[in-house]
Amino acid sequence: MLALFLLLAALAAVAPGYAPPPPPVPKVTVRDAAGHTVVRQEDDNDLRLYRRIIARVRAGENYYHAAVSEQRSNNYPVIPGFTVRLPTMAVLAATLGDPAMIGLGLVLLAAMLIALWRRVNGEAGGAERMPMAVSLALVGLASGLNSRFDVLHEIWAAKLIVLSVALHRPREGRWGWSWLAAAAGLAVRELVLPYVLLMGAIALWRRRMAEAGAWLLLVVLFAGALALHLHFAAAQVQPGDPVSPSWLVLKGVSGWLYKINNSTLLYLLPVWLSGPILVAALLGWAGWRTPLGTLGFLLSAGYAVMFMIAGRDNNFYWGLLVSPMLLMGAAFLPIALPSLWRAAGLGGPGRLAIRA
Secondary structure, eight states: HHHHHHHHHHOOOGHHHHHHHOOOOOOEEEEETSSSEEEEEEEHHHHHHHHHHHHHHHHHOOHHHHHHHHHHHTTTTOGGGGSSOOOOHHHHHHHOOOOHHHHHHHHHHHHHHHHHHHHHHTTTTHHHHHHHHHHHHHHHTGGGGGGGGGTTHHHHHHHHHHHHHHHHHHTTTTTTHHHHHHHHHHHOGGGHHHHHHHHHHHHHHHHHHHHHHHHHHHHHHHHHHHHHHHHHHTTTTOOTBBBOSSSOOOHHHHHHHHHHHHTTTGGGGGGHHHHHHHHHHHHHHOOOOOHHHHHHHHHHHHHHHHHBBBBGGGGGGGGTTTTHHHHHHHGHHHHHHHHHHHEEEEEEEOOOOOOO
């Protein structure tokens, strides 16, 4: 089965429905404040849209009016309401300003790395793999290191997911800070919801009823907030407004790999190589028999399934949500491979397993 999955990953580039990588963002020649000629990379359409919305909110305009009118004038769909981003990032950026948002992003990145360092180090066998694991998480989040992308919601959501995972301490019964980080992630992007549902399911499976109830409460609170968001967005819709095509496209393995490849540095590699790398990273999580290994595998595999089912080609940036966690798994391949070898009956007794 593993060999088949590796083969499918290697052949993804020639599979039906695999789109070519998105074109590079063009560079333009402009003059700076001193009149000097400089070459600057332009924002792509999505980044320009988010910046225009932020500018209008900063000028005092209602977020929903600004967002829907900008999307309409730039031929972005406004129906259904899910096409309109949650207002959190726009309102925060409009209130704090660009320098403060850059600083906030750096603080969040530092908190994520410190918490991740401690969490991996606290797991069995984690100390040896910790430097590589944290480095690979950074590779998966490379776009987040460029302030040009600070308006991209998925980057903030990805940092908050990793922070939530890192702050979760199941053996010690500590989950409050993890819950708060996940709540912040949900406030930024509704696609964090599968992670929250997974955390609740794991808590319920392990019979930690108070924690399971807290995750359920978060889902209920978010459902109420999302209903309000959809109501306010729908109130701005006008007859003839553009409607979004369906997100259910059933792209299979190609859809998963396309999103991860084109939202990370893996786009520099041919798909026949990057595909098996991602499968190997998933295997690394599966072979690390710790609570964090279990969570890393289920989280990475769950989003993989979601990306196989949903998300058009122009939604490739969804891959940012899980790319830091997924790529981390490659650090644990030295732990997983001996178990796989034994599972194949080539190295004596033993089997590949995940210890919850």
